[in-house]
Amino acid sequence: MKFRIKNFLAIGEKKTFVEILEIVRLAEKANASLSGMLANPGGSALSIGNEDIRLLEKKSDEITFRIKGDIENGAVSSNILDNLLACVDVADSIVDDYYYVSRELNRMAGVRFDGSRSEHTADFDASLTKMLKLAADALAILETSLTSDGLEKIHELRMDIQRIEEEGDNIKDAGFDRLYAMASEMHYLQFTHFSELLHKFDDVLDACEDISDLVVTITTSISR
Amino acid sequence: MQLWELVSAGVFLAVALVSGNNLSACVGTAIGSGVVSRRFGTALGAAGYVTGLLVQGPNMALAAQALLPNQSDFTASAALFVTVVVFVFGMAARVPLSLTMSLVGTLAGISIAGRLPLDHAFVLTVVATWFLAPVVSIAATFFLLRSLGAFKPKDIWLTVRAYKALLIGLSFFTAYTLGANTLGLVVAIGAFSPLNVALAVSAAIIGPVYFSRAQLTRIGRDFFSLRYSNALVTLLASTVLVELATLFAIPLSNTQTLSAGVFGAGVSYRRKYISARSFLVVVVGWVVAPLLGFLIGLIL
Numbered sequence: 001m002k003f004r005i006k007n008f009l010a011i012g013e014k015k016t017f018v019e020i021l022e023i024v025r026l027a028e029k030a031n032a033s034l035s036g037m038l039a040n041p042g043g044s045a046l047s048i049g050n051e052d053i054r055l056l057e058k059k060s061d062e063i064t065f066r067i068k069g070d071i072e073n074g075a076v077s078s079n080i081l082d083n084l085l086a087c088v089d090v091a092d093s094i095v096d097d098y099y100y101v102s103r104e105l106n107r108m109a110g111v112r113f114d115g116s117r118s119e120h121t122a123d124f125d126a127s128l129t130k131m132l133k134l135a136a137d138a139l140a141i142l143e144t145s146l147t148s149d150g151l152e153k154i155h156e157l158r159m160d161i162q163r164i165e166e167e168g169d170n171i172k173d174a175g176f177d178r179l180y181a182m183a184s185e186m187h188y189l190q191f192t193h194f195s196e197l198l199h200k201f202d203d204v205l206d207a208c209e210d211i212s213d214l215v216v217t218i219t220t221s222i223s224r
Numbered sequence: 225m226q227l228w229e230l231v232s233a234g235v236f237l238a239v240a241l242v243s244g245n246n247l248s249a250c251v252g253t254a255i256g257s258g259v260v261s262r263r264f265g266t267a268l269g270a271a272g273y274v275t276g277l278l279v280q281g282p283n284m285a286l287a288a289q290a291l292l293p294n295q296s297d298f299t300a301s302a303a304l305f306v307t308v309v310v311f312v313f314g315m316a317a318r319v320p321l322s323l324t325m326s327l328v329g330t331l332a333g334i335s336i337a338g339r340l341p342l343d344h345a346f347v348l349t350v351v352a353t354w355f356l357a358p359v360v361s362i363a364a365t366f367f368l369l370r371s372l373g374a375f376k377p378k379d380i381w382l383t384v385r386a387y388k389a390l391l392i393g394l395s396f397f398t399a400y401t402l403g404a405n406t407l408g409l410v411v412a413i414g415a416f417s418p419l420n421v422a423l424a425v426s427a428a429i430i431g432p433v434y435f436s437r438a439q440l441t442r443i444g445r446d447f448f449s450l451r452y453s454n455a456l457v458t459l460l461a462s463t464v465l466v467e468l469a470t471l472f473a474i475p476l477s478n479t480q481t482l483s484a485g486v487f488g489a490g491v492s493y494r495r496k497y498i499s500a501r502s503f504l505v506v507v508v509g510w511v512v513a514p515l516l517g518f519l520i521g522l523i524l
Contacts, residue, residue, distance in 0.1 A: 223380040
């Protein structure tokens with residue numbers, strides 16, 4: 001029925017945040033699966049993890065499609081429409097990135113290198129695991145931010161995510177320094193593999209920061 | 225066709241056009257910000273028009289009497305049709321010409337041309353109000369928004385909920401003041417007879433349904449894509465000013481106070497993103513509408 005006060009008490013913006021939260025939770029699950037894949041790189045753990053993340057990514061796409069429809073037809077101020085849509089897209093991109101990484105891990109597991117070349121992986125895996133842990137922390141903070149009702153609290157949480165992102169940047173930079181130092185001893189496939197993973201994990205942290213920025217912009221815009 | 229029939233037709237036409245065209249000014253913010261659906265907004269606006277017209281509209285008979293003394297069916301129908309023509313010309317040229325302003329200009333022109341005892345003091349008061357009202361509207365929105373900018377809500381969602389509730393109420397009251405002031409003046413030109421009131425009420429319902437769609441889409445999405453606080457303060461300033469004018473039976477255009485309010489909201493920010501050209505076009509319309517009406521009134 002169109003003749004109504006649209007979600008007047010439900011608040012379109014809050015409803016959208018709750019829906020974005022669903023994607024963030026999927027990203028947290030994907031993060032956990034990926035951590036498991038990195039911890040157990042052999043056997044069936046990789047393919048099982050890959051399949052789990054594929055399903056999460058599919059679900060995330062469905063939710064994204066649904067939320068975008070809700071935003072465009074819902075009780076949402078038109079001046080924040082673009083920011084809300086961007087928020088949804090960025091959240092979905094996190095799950096997409098995890099799926100991309102899981103497929104990359106799965107593919108790489110099938111490649112066999114000689115002894116000297118496989119020594120380096122443990123070192124890089126440790127860096128990647130640290131970045132995944134940081135992403136898990138950032139996603140948890142994002143979850144709190146999306147359910148918070150205080151502007152100051154949201155600003156504080158944004159600062160926390162920014163600090164985590166900077167920490168991730170340092171790990172990524174150190175990882176690249178090491179990667180380039182070892183480049184001559186590595187197979188080109190290993191080089192591009194670790195380079196790609198470092199970039200993708202950094203993208204996830206950047207996305208968390210972007211979402212927290214957008215949450216600040218949106219909440220400030222509608223409440224002041 | 226009898227002259228009184230022409231007057232009634234003029235009342236119907238003018239009310240339908242102005243109520244349709246101005247719906248966006250009244251409920252555009254609520255629709256644009258997604259608080260109400262287009263259909264609900266249209267019903268809300270029409271309800272506001274009718275209530276305002278019936279409750280305070282008869283006040284404007286004083287203004288009609290001062291601007292067009294000893295009115296006859298001929299002068300009333302001429303004034304109404306000239307106003308409709310000026311208004312339609314403005315719509316076609318996409319220049320926002322106020323019906324209130326062109327109507328007042330036409331009435332003054334007809335009175336002077338017909339050597340009727342025009343109340344010059346009243347005309348001066350009206351003109352002074354037209355100069356003063358936008359300035360007050362700009363100042364009010366500027367200071368209110370600056371004060372609101374310092375406000376830090378403890379609960380965002382409670383604040384948003386309050387904004388939305390107030391926006392619905394203010395949308396209704398903006399339509400109410402337009403019904404009382406502009407529509408009241410239109411009906412007063414033709415006399416507050418049961419037939420004219422009935423025609424005006426039906427036009428105030430038909431107008432928003434049939435003549436508002438394009439304006440609502442354009443203004444609701446573009447012009448009024450404001451923050452809730454901006455929309456709220458702009459509507460509040462406009463509604464209070466037009467209501468005050470109605471109490472003193474002074475014709476005042478809602479779109480004039482509203483446009484000025486939007487400008488005030490724009491300049492209230494430290495970083496200002498204002499389309500000065502758009503605002504200038506609106507201001508030119510404030511000068512052109514009464515002058516055009518006045519000149520045509522003189523020729524008649």
